[in-house]
Amino acid sequence: MIPAIVVFLYLAVVLYIGIFAFRRASGREKAEDYFLASRSLGPFVFLFSLFGTNMTAFAILGSSGHAFNNGIVTFGLMASSSGLVIPLTIFLIGTRMWALGKKYGFMTPVQMFRDRWECTHIGTFIFAVQAVLLIPYIIIGIMGGGTTLYAISGGVVPFWFGGAIVAMVVMSYVFFGGMRGTAWVNTFQTTLFLLFGAIALIVIGAGMGGFSSAAEALKSSPLAYLLSRERISPYYFFSYTFIPLSAIAFPHILIFCLTAEKMKHFKKTVIFYPLCILAIWLPCVFLGVMANRVTEVPQIRAKQEARRVLATQGRNMAPEQRDELREKAAGDDVIMLLLQQYAPLWLAGLLGAGIMAAVMASDSQILALSTMFTEDVFAFYGGKARFGEAVQVMTGRIFIVLITLFAYAIALRAPESIFELAIQYGFSGFAALSPLLVAALFWKGSTKWGALAVTVWVAVAVAFVAILQAVVPAPAPGPSTILWAPGGFEVLSRTPGGTAVLGFMPVVPMVLISTLLMIVVSSMTKKPDATTVARYFGGRDR
């Protein structure tokens, strides 16, 4: 129960930070102040809050769980590729969006698209697709909160109550503090993340008697494949480098880019981003792999047994039985099991707070949805002009309450696997939307019809893959189920982990076809007015 008390104290601190931000802002009911903290964040808060916004529960729980079952490949798949691609996109796209936001007052990506391509309802359609892809992240955040509090309290705090507490705390500080509160909380949380990785590594390493013997034992065991990538396809590994393109296309990340006080604040963010990823992911992935040697924890042994049965007998089982075994083998809680085994109770509580910090990353997604709704729908369709800015901010706050209640209600009823699937393809969807930003900012010839073609394609592709995976059950570990192979040439297949197109993850063709559609459709359709284009490309060195 001590860890749960420490976690509750942490939640109280987070709530206080949000309310403190509200007091700092009180009396200034301006939309730009509430939704963008008056574009005034300093370099430290900007770096830590932008980074924290992008680190979800997956950074700690999911990374160690994935590494537990798949080995060291997790770091190369998800961390180091992000360490290159995400800061690069912030450098190229984030800085330009920041400058346009300052010049023309944009608060959301859709506002920029509408202005750049002289469109109205196409912008609303882009908003709708972005919103539909973003909502599952909020739901999974609340589910993660419920699950984590349940685990940390040893089952004393039930799932429904834990989820309600996390939803209430997040909703309260976003409601009161707006962007300022969210940025401060994210800064605090990122500090915890960074401490978490180092402390967890030291404590668990000491508990295991050092890592050398564990690593050597693993190397000489049947699980030695976890120390290399021999079971991973290079096509799959390459495909994953497309996923981080999603980061800059996430509305909450792009909106965060608008909050910096000065453009030079991007410099530290861009340089330190890969190192922050390294500091969090390396310990989590390493510990996830090493957990395979901790045989004295019965839950870890049960996971390994489920994995073994799935690999050896999975082919002869019904899909439901395989799903059940996959759930048993899932390692998302291994890091918590290691902490329970090796960390003193008070420290387990502090580290549990670090995990909660990761789970609660849905704050900026809730705020981004509220910003998008009030700016792209409410203000765009005349609400702001009719009722004023104070009503616009109040609408944003009401929206925050409604979206949190909606997400909580769904989190209680629906199975988590549905939203995990939605998130899996949400990343691909946002990655395939990234050509919109590149075209708007770097290509004079892009048009609203090109943008519409890309957005329709993304919506259809995400829906197709999600339905395909729901209809065709995942095969057991080993060869894929071939779904379409004209002339014996394998085009589409269902793999144990998802879907493959020509051996690549769906994100690769999705991004390439998006790019192609933007080029082809824009080339055939009418360009925006020359004065509009000049406002974006009038500079001498563009």
Next chain:
Amino acid sequence: MKKILLVVAVVALYILHQDIWFWRSSHLVFGFIPIGLFYQACFSVAASLLMWLLVTYAWPSHLEREVENPEEDAAR
């Protein structure tokens, strides 16, 4: 020329991410870090260095001037 070199550096690092040469090796560096993991950790440090190069030699300062000193930018 500077910009071309930076583009080449970005493409080279992207290609170096696909380290097929350590694909099947489970050699332990310093006796406990698998070499594939060690390589990717070094890759992250290299990515940070590359970002420093980009920020130092390819910073879009015209955007900064347009927003923060529009008069000075117009006079140029």
